[in-house]
Amino acid sequence: MPSLPSGFLGDLDPTSDRAVFRQIADQLREAIDRGRFKEGEKLPSEAELVDHYGVSRMTVRNSFSVLQGEGLVHAEHGKGVFVRPRPPVRRLASDRFARRHREQGKAAFIVEANAAGSHPQVDSLEVKEEKASQDVSARLGSVRRVLARRRRYLLDGRPVEFATSYLPLDIARGTPIAEPNPGPGGIYARLEELGHRLDHFEEEIRARMPSPAEVKTLRLASGVPVIHLIRTAFDAEGRAVEVCDTVMAADAYVLSYQLPAT
Amino acid sequence: MPSLPSGFLGDLDPTSDRAVFRQIADQLREAIDRGRFKEGEKLPSEAELVDHYGVSRMTVRNSFSVLQGEGLVHAEHGKGVFVRPRPPVRRLASDRFARRHREQGKAAFIVEANAAGSHPQVDSLEVKEEKASQDVSARLGSVRRVLARRRRYLLDGRPVEFATSYLPLDIARGTPIAEPNPGPGGIYARLEELGHRLDHFEEEIRARMPSPAEVKTLRLASGVPVIHLIRTAFDAEGRAVEVCDTVMAADAYVLSYQLPAT
DNA sequence: CTCCTTTAGATATCTAGACGAGTGGGCGAT
C-alpha cells in the first residue's frame, strides 16, 4: 500500500460543521493553489486518501467531484486524478473584424493561430438553407428562411469553438457565400463586394455551463463553462445582414474590447 | 407512497452503455427542456425516482448532481429539487461609460437598475491603500502601491457583481476618489476633474467556474459560472489611470458591445 | 389566537462493500 507524501495534507476537524468531503476538497484545493501539486501532476489516489483520512471511498470521490466541478482537476480512468493544466488562451481582439484585416484576404482564425505558433484547423463545415429560429429571425428583421453556415474551429487538434452564421436568403443565395469556401477574406469580404458595406457589429456575450451536445462537440472537461457570443453585422443602411452564433470553450479564450470614452 | 405523474419519464435501457444515472439525468433534462417541468417547479423526489426506476438512492442523487452541475436544477434541503428559474438578466452596454452618462452625475448601476424596475444596492464598500498585485502593477505601469476600492452590487437583494478598482496613489491619494463616496458621476468623473481626461477603456473578458470565496460572496448556485472582466482606463496621454477587476454572476448578465467595422 | 411540539417527508452526508473496466508494468513463453 503506497503511503501519502507527508505534510501535503492535514487532518480532518470532526467538530467542524463543514462536511468531511468538503474539508478534504478544501485541503486538496489549497495544496493545488499553493503549488504542492503542480499542473498536470497526479493527486493521491482514492485508496491513498481513504487511508490517510480514514473515510470511505465514496466520501473521497465526493471530494474529487467537487474539485472537478470547479474545473481544477480531471480524472482519467485507470490512471488517476490530475491537476488540470491551464491551457494557453486565445485572444479575440475587438478589431478582429477591421476592414484592413479583411482586405489581407486570410481568415482571421488561421492568421492568429499561426502567429501564436499553433496548428489551426476548421472542420465539420455545413452550409444549408433552413428555417430561421425565432431569435435569429428577430435579429435579422423577420426573415423566414436563412442560409446557415456551420463550422468548428480546432487548435492543435483541440476543438475550441463552434460557430454558425445566419444570412438572409435574398443576400446569400446564389453567391459565393453559399459555397463551403467563400473565398479570401471570408463572408464579410463577400458581403462588401455584394454592395453591403459593413457599418458596425453588435456582440452579445453570455457565459453558462455547456449542454451535453456542446460538451461532446467541444470535448469539454467537466467544470469548463462556455462563452456564448452572438454577433450581428449591420450594413451602412442599418440592416442586419448576418447573425453569427458562437460557442467557445471558456478555458481557451479571452475576449478583449476597446471602448472609446466619449 | 406518492406515485409519479405517468408519461413524464420513460424507462431505462439496460442494454445501453450509458450509465444508469446518466440515462436518468437525460430523461429529466429532456423533460425540463420540453417544459414538462416548468421553471421553479419541483422535480419528483428522490424516493419517487427510486421507486419509478428501481434503482438505489445514490444513483438518483448522482443524476441530480449531473443536472446541478449543468445549472439546470437546484436542491433545497428538506423541500425538494427544483428547476432553476432563469433570472432576468442585466445588460451591460458598451457605451455604459460614455461621458454623457457620467455628466448626468448618477452611478450607472443605479440608473440602469431603476430603469429595469429593480431595486439596486451597493454594499461592503472598502477603500484602502495596499500593495499592488503583480498583474495590477503591470497594467498600471509598474506601480508598487495602489488605492483599492471594493464594492459589491446587489439587485433586489441578490448579489450579482463584486468589483475592485485599483488606482495609482499619485493620482488618487487625498482626493475624493479615496473617499467611500466619491460623489456624483463616480470616480471617472473625479478623474476627469483632476485633469486625467479619459480617452478609452480596454476590457478583458474571461469565464470560469467560481472559487469557493466567490460562491459565498455572490451566493452562487452550483453550476453557475462567473464572468471575469478586467477593465483598464487610459487617459489622453495613454497612461493607465485605473484598473477595475469585476466578477459577475454569469446567470445575471449579458454583456453587449458595439464594434465599428472600419 | 399564538406559540411550541410532533411528525412525515425531503435532502445531506457517510459507510462498506461489490463488480466493471482502463492502464501499464512484469514475467514467462517463444
Place this chain on the structure above:
DNA sequence: ATCGCCCACTCGTCTAGATATCTAAAGGAG
C-alpha cells in the same frame, strides 16, 4: 529480444443501508 498474458492499481458505477438535518403542516398547550 519480443510478444502476449496476467496482475496490480486505478477510476466508474451501483447497491443497501445508516444517521442527521431541514421544511412544512398538523395538533396541542397556554
